[in-house]
Amino acid sequence: xxxxxxxxxxxxxxxxxxxxxxxxxxxxxxxxxxxxxxxxxxxxxxxxxxxxxxxxxxxxxxxxxxxxxxxxxxxxxxxxxxxxxxxxxxxxxxxxxxxxxxxxxxxxxxxxxxxxxxxxxxxxxxxxxxxxxxxxxxxxxxxxxxx
Amino acid sequence: xxxxxxxxxxxxxxxxxxxxxxxxxxxxxxxxxxxxxxxxxxxxxxxxxxxxxxxxxxxxxxxxxxxxxxxxxxxxxxxxxxxxxxxxxxxxx
Numbered sequence: 001x002x003x004x005x006x007x008x009x010x011x012x013x014x015x016x017x018x019x020x021x022x023x024x025x026x027x028x029x030x031x032x033x034x035x036x037x038x039x040x041x042x043x044x045x046x047x048x049x050x051x052x053x054x055x056x057x058x059x060x061x062x063x064x065x066x067x068x069x070x071x072x073x074x075x076x077x078x079x080x081x082x083x084x085x086x087x088x089x090x091x092x093x094x095x096x097x098x099x100x101x102x103x104x105x106x107x108x109x110x111x112x113x114x115x116x117x118x119x120x121x122x123x124x125x126x127x128x129x130x131x132x133x134x135x136x137x138x139x140x141x142x143x144x145x146x147x
Numbered sequence: 148x149x150x151x152x153x154x155x156x157x158x159x160x161x162x163x164x165x166x167x168x169x170x171x172x173x174x175x176x177x178x179x180x181x182x183x184x185x186x187x188x189x190x191x192x193x194x195x196x197x198x199x200x201x202x203x204x205x206x207x208x209x210x211x212x213x214x215x216x217x218x219x220x221x222x223x224x225x226x227x228x229x230x231x232x233x234x235x236x237x238x239x240x
Contacts, residue, residue, distance in 0.1 A: 011217040013224040019235050027234055037230035082216055101228075103220055 010104030017097045021070040021090040024097055028073055028088055045073070053077075062086075082107050 017024060027033045029045040039053040039060070045067045053060040061078040065085065074087040084105020091098040183203055186192040192203045 009215055009217045011221045011224065013221065013228055015228050015232075017232065017235065019239065023235060023238070024231075027231060027238070033234065033238075036234045038227055099228075101224055103217075103224070105216075107216060 008104050008106050010102055012100065012102045014098065014100040016093065016095065017099045019096050021092055021097050024090055024099060025070045029067075045069075051075075077103060077105070 027037065029043065031041050031043050034041050034043055039055045041053045042051045043049075043062075043064075044051065045064065047064050047067055049064045051062050051064070053062060058079060062075045065074045065076060066087075067073055070090060072087065072089050074085055077084045077086045082105055084103050086101065086103045089100040089102075091100070183192060183194070186203075187194055195202045195204070
């Protein structure tokens with residue numbers, strides 16, 4: 001029986017951005033710009049550099065893993081008991097850049113084993129719920145008719 | 148309401164209207180209505196009556212442990228991408 005408790009899950013978000021990689025890279029790597037779209041941080045584009053991302057709903061502990069200017073950037077992303085890696089990939093296109101973000105990781109007690117809300121995740125989701133407007137309606141209840 | 152349509156496929160292709168649950172119940176057997184009632188008691192869904200229709204919505208807070216972290220983070224990152232694009236446009240002016 002494979003131990004799915006530590007099976008890695010991942011989320012990928014990709015988007016065509018109408019700006020060249022050279023214009024996007026600063027927004028991914030300069031602290032005052034990162035703060036504009038992501039969170040308050042003390043990021044440095046230096047491999048091994050540890051930094052935090054801070055929001056009112058919580059703090060994320062990170063460490064830079066790889067830096068290839070205008071190409072790739074990856075750093076660990078530890079929030080509550082999630083251990084994950086966020087990897088940005090910038091691919092130039094005729095109209096700008098194909099920007100790809102992949103976050104892959106696992107939680108020791110993957111939620112598919114329903115053991116009720118554990119630890120901070122419930123707080124994390126509740127905070128997200130409270131901040132729906134700030135996060136652009138990130139956490140909306142999906143309604144459906146019938147199961 | 149089709150838990151099993153004539154072709155025998157149990158797959159859910161289109162969202163079902165719950166008002167047809169009553170037909171399900173008239174057909175007898177513990178069909179959709181029962182399950183939703185259980186979910187409602189468990190606080191996992193909330194119902195809203197609209198004329199003859201009942202709409203159920205997932206209570207994400209309660210369902211959170213059932214949803215793995217990736218669905219929460221997908222929402223989070225989509226919104227970050229929106230903010231990033233906004234910043235890039237402002238920087239470009």
